Amino acid sequence: MVSTASEAEERAVESALRPKNLDDFVGQARVRQQLSLVLEASRIRERTADHVLLSGPPGLGKTTLAMIIAAEMNAPLRISSGPAIQHAGDLAAILSSLTEGEILFLDEIHRMSRPAEEMLYIAMEDFRVDIVVGKGAGATAIPLDLPPFTLVGATTRAGLLPGPLRDRFGFTGHLEFYAVEELELVLRRSAMLLDLKVSSAGFAEIAGRSRGTPRIANRLLRRVRDWALVHKIDEIDSSAAAAALDMYEVDERGLDRLDRSVLTALITKFGGGPVGLSTLAIAVGEETETVETVAEPYLVREGLLGRTPRGRIATAAAWQHLGLAVPDHLAAGQAGDLLAELLEPDTDFADN
Numbered sequence: 001m002v003s004t005a006s007e008a009e010e011r012a013v014e015s016a017l018r019p020k021n022l023d024d025f026v027g028q029a030r031v032r033q034q035l036s037l038v039l040e041a042s043r044i045r046e047r048t049a050d051h052v053l054l055s056g057p058p059g060l061g062k063t064t065l066a067m068i069i070a071a072e073m074n075a076p077l078r079i080s081s082g083p084a085i086q087h088a089g090d091l092a093a094i095l096s097s098l099t100e101g102e103i104l105f106l107d108e109i110h111r112m113s114r115p116a117e118e119m120l121y122i123a124m125e126d127f128r129v130d131i132v133v134g135k136g137a138g139a140t141a142i143p144l145d146l147p148p149f150t151l152v153g154a155t156t157r158a159g160l161l162p163g164p165l166r167d168r169f170g171f172t173g174h175l176e177f178y179a180v181e182e183l184e185l186v187l188r189r190s191a192m193l194l195d196l197k198v199s200s201a202g203f204a205e206i207a208g209r210s211r212g213t214p215r216i217a218n219r220l221l222r223r224v225r226d227w228a229l230v231h232k233i234d235e236i237d238s239s240a241a242a243a244a245l246d247m248y249e250v251d252e253r254g255l256d257r258l259d260r261s262v263l264t265a266l267i268t269k270f271g272g273g274p275v276g277l278s279t280l281a282i283a284v285g286e287e288t289e290t291v292e293t294v295a296e297p298y299l300v301r302e303g304l305l306g307r308t309p310r311g312r313i314a315t316a317a318a319w320q321h322l323g324l325a326v327p328d329h330l331a332a333g334q335a336g337d338l339l340a341e342l343l344e345p346d347t348d349f350a351d352n
């Protein structure tokens with residue numbers, strides 16, 4: 001069981017490991033380059049930077065980048081999130097207290113309420129909010145000018161953002177999963193900060209199981225550290241890392257318990273699919289959103305799960321990964337074409 005105390009510790013370590021500037025931010029070369037240009041240009045023009053939208057799966061560095069933007073612009077940072085903004089008034093209170101050049105970071109921006117969203121469009125474009133005074137028929141809207149600010153929005157679900165909101169961002173950075181070599185760099189940096197001795201092969205072993213995600217890499221590193229401490233191991237090599245991670249049920253492909261339970265449910269309860277996402281989520285006892293944003297992107301990317309118009313399917317590789325015999329209809333030969341057609345990772349299918 002994870003206690004609150006250890007969760008707080010995890011968060012503290014996570015923030016200690018956050019890179020503080022663009023140069024320390026590993027990987028994402030494209031986004032880093034584009035962002036650096038946006039920031040540099042705004043410094044030259046002595047204007048606040050354009051609004052920035054960061055999208056991508058959890059743990060790839062959206063919050064980290066928002067903090068880096070504020071640091072690079074030498075500007076104060078205000079942090080809030082979509083779910084925290086239930087009423088337009090909540091947003092009005094935040095917006096009207098911004099100072100010139102301030103960076104407003106709105107995490108999970110796709111979860112903001114509609115009225116707040118509409119207020120945000122105007123604020124982003126015209127730097128103005130309408131403050132409603134009074135109630136009912138006597139209510140009047142008083143326009144209030146805002147100082148120029150930069151909105152940094154983060155979302156794990158860019159597809160859920162309404163077009164008008166998406167269009168008001170001057171720059172959208174889409175974060176991609178990290179290559180193993182990039183994760184090794186993330187791990188090297190973290191190991192140095194945590195004062196841990198790890199061999200190159202040890203880094204490679206951990207990176208290979210980190211699902212392309214720096215947050216997971218750092219988390220696995222801490223678990224390996226615990227294991228090494230208890231087993232009195234001074235330098236962590238690949239076999240120590242492997243033994244530790246096997247114990248935490250992170251397999252050599254980086255699948256954790258949730259991933260495997262999604263695949264197992266898909267195969268054992270629904271014969272490999274197709275099955276709707278929400279049904280699948282219920283079968284594994286998770287929120288639909290957790291399955292969709294945490295497990296699915298990696299499973300799709302690994303070619304273990306496919307999204308089809310009729311629901312999710314397990315690929316031949318999934319059956320193999322779980323050590324099961326691949327059913328005839330997926331077996332080599334006819335599978336290639338069918339899968340090529342079905343595996344359309346970017347298509348957003350309705351959840352049915």
Ligand SMILES: Nc1ncnc2c1ncn2[C@@H]1O[C@H](COP(=O)(O)OP(=O)(O)OP(=O)(O)O)[C@@H](O)[C@H]1O
Pocket residue numbers: 014015017018019024025026027028057058059060061062063064065156186214215216218
């Ligand atoms: N490019 C990177 N280089 C080094 N460390 C990174 C990088 N990206 C992320 N990290 C590490 O991963 C952790 C998680 O990153 P972050 O909190 O920014 O993810 P996120 O995209 O905001 O996730 P979520 O969607 O869950 O909010 C950070 O603590 C940071 O240490």
Ligand SMILES: [Mg+2]
Pocket residue numbers: 062063064107154
């Ligand atoms: Mg975040």
